[in-house]
Amino acid sequence: MxxxxxxxxxxxxxxxxxxxxxxxxxxxxxxxxxxxxxxxxxxxxxxxxxxxxxxxxxxxxxxxxxxxxxFEPWVKAWSQACTGLNCDGLSRGFWNSVQITVPSVLVSILIASVNGYALANWRFKGADMFFTILIFGAFIPYQVMLYPLVIILREIGLYGSLWGLVIVHSIFGMPILTLLFRNYFTALPEELFKAARVDGAGFWQIYWQIMVPMSLPIFVVAMILQVTGIWNDFLFGVIYTKPDLYPMTVQLNNIVNSVQGVKEYNVNMAATLLTGLVPLVIYFVSGKLFVRGIAAGAVKG
Amino acid sequence: MAASRPKSLFRNLNAKIAAIPMILTALVVFTGGTIWTVAYSFTKSGLLPKWKFIGLDQYERLWGSRRWMISIENLFIYGACMLVLSFVIGFILAALMDQKIRFENTFRTIILYPFALSFIVTGLVWQWLLNPDLGVQSVIRALGWESFDFDPLYTAEIAIYGVLIAGLWQGTGLIMVLMLAGLRGIDQDIWKAAKVDGIPAWKTYIFIIIPMMRPVFITTLVIVASGIVKVYDLIVAQTGGGPGIATEMPAKYVYDYMFGGQNLGQGFAASTMMLLAVLIVVIPWAMLEFGGKKRG
Structure with missing residues (x-):
C-alpha cells in the first residue's frame, strides 16, 4: 500500500x-x-x-x-542496370559482396578472437606492446597504409583477387575486434581457464571447448559489426579488387554516378535501397546487439 | 603444470603462433607501412615508387596546390561543424531520450538507422534530396513559393554544407547512443540532490552532468574526429568533389593521386599530412587516457 x-x-x-x-x-x-x-x-x-x-x-x-x-525499377536495378562495363544489374555486385563478406567476416573474427584469447589468457613477453601498436593502428588513417598493402599483396600474388581483399578486411578489422574479444575474455572467470589447464587442456582445446561456447554473444556482436562494416566498405573494394569483383557499393556508385544516359531516378533509388538492405535488415533484426557492437568500439581498452 | 618452466622462446608457443597475424599486422602493416609511406613521401615517386630523395619538394608542391588548400579548408569547415553540431544535437537527443519516455526503443532505432547505411548510400540519398530539380527545392517551389532557393550542392561556396547535412544525418545517431550510455552511467542521486537544492534541470546538465561525462565526451570526440579525417566515400557518392573542386577532401586527394593521377609522391605526402593531423588529436588523448595507468 x-x-x-x-x-x-x-x-x-x-x-x-x-x-x-x-x-x-x-x-x-x-x-x-x-x-x-x-x-x-x-x-x-x-x-x-x-x-x-x-x-x-x-x-x-x-x-x-x-x-x-x-516494381519494374526494382527488377531493372537488380538485373539490367548498366555500369560503364556491363548491363547485368546490381545482382553481380550483390554476389560479389556476398563472396567478399562471408570469408572476410569469418577470417577476421577467427583471427581476432584467437588474438584476444591469447592476450587475455596466455600473455607472452611483448604481447602488450603488439597490442598497443594495434590499437594505435586503428587511428592511423588508412591512406597511409594503402600503398604498402598494394605492394605486399602484389608480392604474395593476391593483388586484385578476392583473398587479397579478405586479408585487407581482416587487417583493418583486427584492432577493434581484438579489443572486443580481449575485454570479453578477460572478464570471464579465470578459474575456468585454470581448471582446464589443470585437467591438461592445451591452447586450442581450451579455445574451442571452453572459450568459444561461453562467448557466443560477443561473437554475434563481432559478426554484426563486421558484416555491416565490410558490406558498406567502398575504398578497399575499389583499390584491392578488379572491376569484375567490385562489391555492391562500388557498383552502385558506378551505376548511379555514371554520366551517360538519362537519369532514371526510380531505378537508381531501387538500386540504392537494395544495397542498403543487408545492413538495414541486420540492424533492425539485431536491435540492441547492434548498439552494443558500436558502443564496444567506444569503450576504452 | 610445471611451475618452473624455463623462460624461453618456446614458452607459450601456441599463443605465439596464434598471435602471428597480429604481430605481422602490428609490425609490418601498421608500423612498417606507415614508415614506408612517410619515407617515400620525400622521394620523386611517380608512376612507381622510386627511391630518389628530393627532400621536401612533394610537400612544397602539395601546399602550393589550390586543390589541396581547398581540401584542407573543407576538412576544417566540415570537421568543426560536424563536431559541434553532432555533439550538440546528439547530446540534446540523448537528454530527451533519458527522460524515461515511452517508445524509447522506437525513437532510438529510427535515429540510429542511418548509421547502419554506407556512406555511398547516404551520399546518394542526399544528392537526390538536395537536387534542385528533384528534391526539397522543387517540392517547395511546386507548393507555390516560387523564389525558394535551396541548392547547396550546385553552389560552390556552400556545397560543403550540403555534404555536412548528409554527414550529420548519418552520424548523429551514434553520438546520441554513446551520450545516452554516458547519461545512464550517472548516479541518480545527483539528480535528486540537484532537485533538493532547487537547481533547474538545464543548469544541472550544463554545470554538473556534462563535466561528469568528460571521459565519454573525450572518447566520442576521438572516434568522431578520426572518422572525419577519413571522409572519402561520402564525397565520392554525393558530389564527386564538385562543383569544380568545391568539396574536395584530403582523403580524396590521396586516392586520386595514388591510384588515378599516378603521382605517388603527392599521394604519400598528402597521406603523411593526414597522419600528422590524426596524431595531433590522438597523442594528447592517449597520454591523458593511458599516461598514468599501466594497463592499456
Missing amino acids: ADTAQNALSGPQGPKPRKRLSRNNILIYGTLIVVALYYLLPLYVMVVTSLKGMPEIRLGNIFAPPVEIT
Whole structure:
C-alpha cells in the first residue's frame, strides 16, 4: 500500500515527476517526433520513388506516394542496370559482396578472437606492446597504409583477387575486434581457464571447448559489426579488387554516378535501397546487439 | 603444470603462433607501412615508387596546390561543424531520450538507422534530396513559393554544407547512443540532490552532468574526429568533389593521386599530412587516457 502511494506520488524514477500531458512532455515528444520524421524522410523518399514510373517522377513531387505502384525499377536495378562495363544489374555486385563478406567476416573474427584469447589468457613477453601498436593502428588513417598493402599483396600474388581483399578486411578489422574479444575474455572467470589447464587442456582445446561456447554473444556482436562494416566498405573494394569483383557499393556508385544516359531516378533509388538492405535488415533484426557492437568500439581498452 | 618452466622462446608457443597475424599486422602493416609511406613521401615517386630523395619538394608542391588548400579548408569547415553540431544535437537527443519516455526503443532505432547505411548510400540519398530539380527545392517551389532557393550542392561556396547535412544525418545517431550510455552511467542521486537544492534541470546538465561525462565526451570526440579525417566515400557518392573542386577532401586527394593521377609522391605526402593531423588529436588523448595507468 505504502509502495503504491509512493509510486503514485513520485511517478517512474527519473529526474522529475510530471503529469502525462505537461508542457514538458509535449515538448519532448514533439521534438523527438519531428527529429524522427526528419530521419525517416530520406528512406521514405527512396521507397516511394523506387515504386513510381519515370513519367510520374517527372511530373509529381518526390514526397508524394506513388499513384501507380510498379516494381519494374526494382527488377531493372537488380538485373539490367548498366555500369560503364556491363548491363547485368546490381545482382553481380550483390554476389560479389556476398563472396567478399562471408570469408572476410569469418577470417577476421577467427583471427581476432584467437588474438584476444591469447592476450587475455596466455600473455607472452611483448604481447602488450603488439597490442598497443594495434590499437594505435586503428587511428592511423588508412591512406597511409594503402600503398604498402598494394605492394605486399602484389608480392604474395593476391593483388586484385578476392583473398587479397579478405586479408585487407581482416587487417583493418583486427584492432577493434581484438579489443572486443580481449575485454570479453578477460572478464570471464579465470578459474575456468585454470581448471582446464589443470585437467591438461592445451591452447586450442581450451579455445574451442571452453572459450568459444561461453562467448557466443560477443561473437554475434563481432559478426554484426563486421558484416555491416565490410558490406558498406567502398575504398578497399575499389583499390584491392578488379572491376569484375567490385562489391555492391562500388557498383552502385558506378551505376548511379555514371554520366551517360538519362537519369532514371526510380531505378537508381531501387538500386540504392537494395544495397542498403543487408545492413538495414541486420540492424533492425539485431536491435540492441547492434548498439552494443558500436558502443564496444567506444569503450576504452 | 610445471611451475618452473624455463623462460624461453618456446614458452607459450601456441599463443605465439596464434598471435602471428597480429604481430605481422602490428609490425609490418601498421608500423612498417606507415614508415614506408612517410619515407617515400620525400622521394620523386611517380608512376612507381622510386627511391630518389628530393627532400621536401612533394610537400612544397602539395601546399602550393589550390586543390589541396581547398581540401584542407573543407576538412576544417566540415570537421568543426560536424563536431559541434553532432555533439550538440546528439547530446540534446540523448537528454530527451533519458527522460524515461515511452517508445524509447522506437525513437532510438529510427535515429540510429542511418548509421547502419554506407556512406555511398547516404551520399546518394542526399544528392537526390538536395537536387534542385528533384528534391526539397522543387517540392517547395511546386507548393507555390516560387523564389525558394535551396541548392547547396550546385553552389560552390556552400556545397560543403550540403555534404555536412548528409554527414550529420548519418552520424548523429551514434553520438546520441554513446551520450545516452554516458547519461545512464550517472548516479541518480545527483539528480535528486540537484532537485533538493532547487537547481533547474538545464543548469544541472550544463554545470554538473556534462563535466561528469568528460571521459565519454573525450572518447566520442576521438572516434568522431578520426572518422572525419577519413571522409572519402561520402564525397565520392554525393558530389564527386564538385562543383569544380568545391568539396574536395584530403582523403580524396590521396586516392586520386595514388591510384588515378599516378603521382605517388603527392599521394604519400598528402597521406603523411593526414597522419600528422590524426596524431595531433590522438597523442594528447592517449597520454591523458593511458599516461598514468599501466594497463592499456
